[in-house]
Structures are given as structure tokens and as C-alpha cells.
Amino acid sequence: MAVVMKQLNRTEEAIEAFKSFRSCCSKQAQESLDNVLIDLYKGEMFNGRPTKTARSYGKKFQVSVKQETSRLLGNMGWAYMQKSNYLTAEVVYKKVQMIDPDANKACNLGLCLLKQGRFEDAGSILGDVLQGTIPGSEDIRARNRGRELLMELKAFQPPLELSDIMGLDDHDFINGVELLMNEWAPVRSKRLPIF
Incomplete structure (x- = not known):
């Protein structure tokens, strides 16, 4: 309906109708509706011209x-x-x-x-x-x-995981840790004297 109204040069009415009935549409349709609304606003804003004059901080420029x-x-x-x-x-x-x-x-x-x-x-x-x-x-x-x-x-x-830092995959990292644990197991089991 909005597209037909736009073709009849009734863009303002099309935008109002669009806004009124938009809530009746599904969430999946909202992006498509955004595109139609943008198209309606473009026609409304520029009256068919490729640019318009805008002002910012007292200066005019084309948009x-x-x-x-x-x-x-x-x-x-x-x-x-x-x-x-x-x-x-x-x-x-x-x-x-x-x-x-x-x-x-x-x-x-x-x-x-x-x-x-x-x-x-x-x-x-x-x-x-x-x-x-x-x-x-x-x-x-x-x-x-x-x-x-x-x-x-x-x-x-x-x-980062230690394996990421060392550049090893998980399998190599686990094997390396097990190897270190086995090598250091005898040292670990000895009790150190208390001073």
C-alpha cells in the first residue's frame, strides 16, 4: 500500500500508513520494512533530486x-x-x-x-x-x-592457554606435561628440611 501511495505522489500519507501498520508485521519482515521506509523518506527528503542543501555550523553544503x-x-x-x-x-x-x-x-x-x-x-x-x-x-x-x-x-x-603460548597442540602439550611430571616425581616426593 505504501509503495502504491508513493507512486501516486502521496509520500507523506504512505509514511504515516507505514508507521501505523508496521507493528502488525513479523520480526523477520522488519529489515525489509526498514528498506521501504528509507526509500519513502528519500523521496520525501529530496523531492526526486540527487542532493539537497544542508547547514552545519553556519556553513552550507550539499548532501x-x-x-x-x-x-x-x-x-x-x-x-x-x-x-x-x-x-x-x-x-x-x-x-x-x-x-x-x-x-x-x-x-x-x-x-x-x-x-x-x-x-x-x-x-x-x-x-x-x-x-x-x-x-x-x-x-x-x-x-x-x-x-x-x-x-x-x-x-x-x-x-591464552600455556599450550597456545608454547605453540603446541593439546596432545603434545599433555604429553610434555606428563613427561615433566615423571622426571620430577622423585624430587617432589623428597621432604625438605625445615629450618
């Missing part, structure tokens, strides 16, 4: 549909994070990275993964920020935030 969509999704992801819904925030931030990659939003994605205990995935994304492979990585604030999150990540990671 593309892609940039505005990324901004709106970033705000949505942040709202989900504030509600501790890290899985949904992760989905939103991944969508943002596909539309318009950004180092700050990549840090937010890393935080979502960190909060879910997915340390390797979080480390990979934060590493990309620090290596400068994501647009916006040259911003000192994004780099500092990436470093802070990596430090937090290291605090959450489980400690």
Missing part, C-alpha cells in the same frame, strides 16, 4: 541521498545500541557500511560486536579503522575511538 541515508541509519543504529539491542544495531551498522562506509560508524559496529562477545569480528573491523582502509579513518577522533575499543577488546579476551 547526497546516500549520505543522508547513512546518517539516518547511523542514528537508528545508535538508538538500538542505547536500548542494548546490539544484534539489531549490528544489522543496521552493516547496512550503513554497505551504503556509505564510515570509520565512526565502523567503530559503532565494532562496539556492537564486542558487546555480543564476538571479539575476533570486532577486532577485524577496528583494525580496518586503524589501518586506514575505511573512509574517515584519517579523522583523529575515529582513530582514537578505534584504539580505545581495541584496548577494551583486549581486556575482554580470554587469557
